[in-house]
Amino acid sequence: MHLDIKRRFRSTSATFDIDVCRFFRSTKRNPIANAVYSFFHLQIYSNINHTCPYDHDLIVDHLRIAHQINLPVPLSSGEYEITTYWYVLNKLSVIINVNIVVSE
Incomplete structure (x- = not known):
């Protein structure tokens, strides 16, 4: 998965690449x-809450997001866009884009 966090109307603030298979294997x-x-x-x-391999359809159903996000990166007040790019077998499969407002 590739993750971009950017402040609204500005360039990307933070970019991360995350190995989802490793994420689920690790404590x-x-x-x-x-x-x-x-x-x-x-x-x-979703049904992606297990280690690889993913040899079936990935399903996200009735998605609801949390009211708070606890990122270990500082975010000042403002509007942000969080975009995740999900790859399966090195092929882009899903893009999830969420806009949030951070207020103190």
């Missing part, structure tokens, strides 16, 4: 990946 999870996984509630609304 010491990447903090960025863990925050995104929790924010999208993927453990509840």
